[in-house]
Amino acid sequence: MRMTERSSDLAGAAGSNGDTSAAASRLAQVWAAVINGTSYVSMSQDEVVDYLGGLSTRIFEILTGDPFNARPAWDIGVDLVDSHFTSSATLERSIALLGDEVRQTMPELSVERLSAVQGAIAGGYGYALRQRTLHEQEAIREAVLDAREQAEAALRASEARFRALFTEAAIGIGLADVEGKMLDANLALQQMLGYSLEDFRAYHLHEFLHAGDPESTHEAYRQLTRGDREFFRAEKQFFRSDGDSVWTNLTVSLVRGPGGEPQYQLAMMEDVTDRHQLQDRLRYQALHDPLTGLANRALFLDRLARVFNRPEPDRRVGLCFIDLDGFKVINDSLGHHIGDELLVAVAKRLTSTVAPNDRLVARLGGDEFVLLAERSTGTEQLIEMGDQVLDVLTEPIRIGGHQLSVSASVGIVERPVIAGGSGDLVRDADVTLYWAKAEGKSRWALFDPDRNAREVARFRLSATMPAALEREEFYVDYQPLVALADGRVIAVEALVRWQHPEHGLLAPDRFIGLAEETGLIVQLGRWVLEHTCKQARRWSDEFGDDAPFVSVNLAARQSRDPALVSDVEAILRKTGLRAGQLQLELTESAVMGTAEDQTSALRKLYDMGIRIAIDDFGTGYSNLAYLRRLPVHELKIAGSFVEGLRVAGKPDPVDEQIVGALVTLAHALGLTVTAEGVETAAQAERLRDIGCEAGQGWYFARPGPPAAINRLLAAQRRR
Structure with missing residues (x-):
């Protein structure tokens, strides 16, 4: 079945009579077909559909909940792993399916709500998968420790069990002496990093640590080799022999000799690259506008908060709040698809005004945009940016056979970082944008603290x-x-x-x-x-x-x-x-303008x-x-x-x-x-x-x- 056919059927299931249970049932059937064969589970296909039907119902309840709370979606990710759906392909296809199919079923659903549910499912899935792996790792570590403590008579049997576990394990395992010289690496580790066993034996373990690792990882490794700790865990990036990177959940354990002295290091690595990339994609979606690709309100506020959280001497910051004049008329008269294309075109033009790395263009929603100068050189720079915004929008935009002229009102605020907080800056920019619109539109207005004080006094x-x-x-x-x-x-x-x-x-x-x-x-x-x-x-x-x-x-x-x-x-x-x-x-004016009634x-x-x-x-x-x-x-x-x-x-x-x-x-x-x-x-x-x-x-x-x-x-x- 093609994806477009599934989308159409699913939308019909939810939209024909508003019954979310029908939509959940249909989603379960599509879901079961998409992930078929990606994980080994001891269930028939019908049992899989029934099982996913329950999860689908819970997903729709979370998406439509009021107040909205994405946290229960975490448990859905955990339940998938507990039911042995444990491959990265299962997670990736499931998340992609939710993005495509639920959007078709519930077109009015906000991107933020859907992304939050996707992220929670992925988080729960990753957590449960990691716990599962940790249990396996703990079993291996205990087997190693047990081997050391066994009597001489059981040593060969214990070593045989370890060798079988070492050789057949799905996770990468490497053994090094206390100085860090690599002694052995199983096949999974060789395939994970692209080195042969001979290549590994030419390396020391500390060579796989690099400057990009956090200092806590370096310090934990030093403590382990001194014998001050038994093991440590970290999420760490490794580089393959071909230059590609691999993200792993790493556990390094210390194996002691008969006298308790440090003797070996045992490293166990689970490849979590797929999950890491999925998290990166979800993080990008959460921080960027899906229509224009610009930073969204969340990323803008985060960047602005960083400026004020780390103030520097003489540092200044500036904002240009931008609102398109007459956009609603274009949107209502020509259709939302034309309005969307116009917003994309405006976003590209605004981006062309931002060259330095310390500036950000963001779409706040609707036809509102903002330019952030994180290291402003003064009011003149922000006024220049405001003029640039008005200039780049002067040329008409051709969309779908329409020659569209659009202008903008711009509110400008520029000040030292120490003056107030990020909330004050945003509020003042919004007020100044209102002034620009009230004064005739297609212009910029500069924040005036005296005028603002008078208006605040009037409001109070x-x-x-x-x-x-x-x-x-x-x-x-x-x-x-x-x-x-x-x-x-x-x-x-x-x-x-x-x-x-x-x-x-x-x-x-x-x-x-x-x-x-x-x-x-x-x-x-x-x-x-x-x-x-x-x-x-x-x-x-x-x-x-x-x-x-x-x-x-x-x-x-x-x-x-x-x-x-x-x-x-x-x-x-x-x-x-x-x-x-x-x-x-x-x-006189009131009387002369009086209506008949x-x-x-x-x-x-x-x-x-x-x-x-x-x-x-x-x-x-x-x-x-x-x-x-x-x-x-x-x-x-x-x-x-x-x-x-x-x-x-x-x-x-x-x-x-x-x-x-x-x-x-x-x-x-x-x-x-x-x-x-x-x-x-x-x-x-x-x-x-x-x-x-x-x-x-x-x-x-x-x-x-x-x-x-x-x-x-x-x-x-x-x-």
Whole structure:
């Protein structure tokens, strides 16, 4: 049966009805066919299929487990060896089968999860095989020791048994004197290293040790030849006579003479080259992106951690975080296969920008890449790398008949290694990449610690806002709106403040924008509205008809809240405030961009008797025909237009004309006008002459607590 046919059948077994037991059964049949004849087991083919069926079921349970844990796959490798599936060919074909067949059966399965299970099976298999070999080695060593201790009468029989074991053993065995001169080598050792017995006898054992061996191996050998230890074990690389290398599990034992003196060295070697190469392949797969062949996130983080784990004086490190602009559009419109080919092409171009050995290109996932300069020479080098990235992506990429243009945003961080850790470096690069995208894409941005500190402070401030509402850290100040004709306080505008326990008093410009971004503005606005309506009811109870109406700002997001009308109705019922004593202010841009359903909400509020005002009128784009249809009572002219009227007798003619035109427009629409930012008597007088009904600003009063408004209203009543 061809491999493609097996893949198709197996995918069908799992996908037809979602039954993993059917997929496991099919995997067992394919598995049994693949490893047939690679190991000697005392089972029929049907028994092998049944046995592998149980293992296959366990594999699917591990692969689909939540939370995922690859450790039980280790036991599957052990079980294979315990059932006498002990050849390297069995392991290699089994691991390859899992990589091919399970991927066909479960295409959504992550490469990391499958590689972890493959590695665990190989690890358990290797461990069990090694234990099996060690048991054999121990039996041989005990046989040697027993031979020395046997009586003279049994010596020849013991030597015969040893010779048979020595000659027929599947593992390589070599015998040397205490000085290391080779005396004998069995056939398995001769074949393993490619030397004849005569060749071996020309060598000393220490000649097979070389500089690449760890110092622990050299020291263990010296201790053994001195008689300070009985044996040692190591995984060691040997070189064959033809130059190829062989990896072995090596055990060297000391054989003592009748008086206990060191006499011989017995070396036993198991060839584990296949397993070692398999581990190398699995290790490579675990550390590299299967699509592009670049280093993956795990290898990138490992390389970066090494830089910070071994800091050196004056050493610097830099990162370029790269994200492709518009990749999702290409992927979604042309298909994932085109997207994958585009990623491969981009990876090749990025690799071309990396020449020195101290730089690494990695794919972090999706369309995100990173360049790591492990020994940066300074910020200029990283900026140059960022420019190179933008340059190499300038030329369009032709894929499948499509001419694709792709650009990238790059976040650059460069600093001394001692400054923070690897996690800080990655986080700052990610933040800087976000800046590059926010500033228009197809560009690089350099990390700015001051800017980052400001944004972190903003984030922390936004994170504390919900708790601040619960702790009642917000309060409301009020600023009067004064009738220009007679100086009466006719209304007060509610202005929210935040008494922060760490940062002190915060003006609205410090937190209203954050509340808009996080969505907390709806909750905060509801609190301000209820708090203000309660205060307005107290003024109404105390001052009667002389009580002012209250004006509360609505943020754009509040005006789009579906519950706005019901919230206002509920607050008015709860506080007992008449609808005519409440005015809601919306900015010009919020009102002009209002959708039909939002206009309907304003109309309902208008019909309830609530006043609607447009704040900062004249600073945005106004559609006058649209304004005519809006349910609005009042326009508030922005203070910037009143600025030119500060000096008596010397008004700015342009500002005067603008204010006059806005007042005329408002009156033509049947609206009243309030001018903001009034700071001088000259401004108040000129605005009155132009026709403004009311003014608001420091000339009349600064924002203050309710008690300040009480004093104004009491004085007004006395007059």
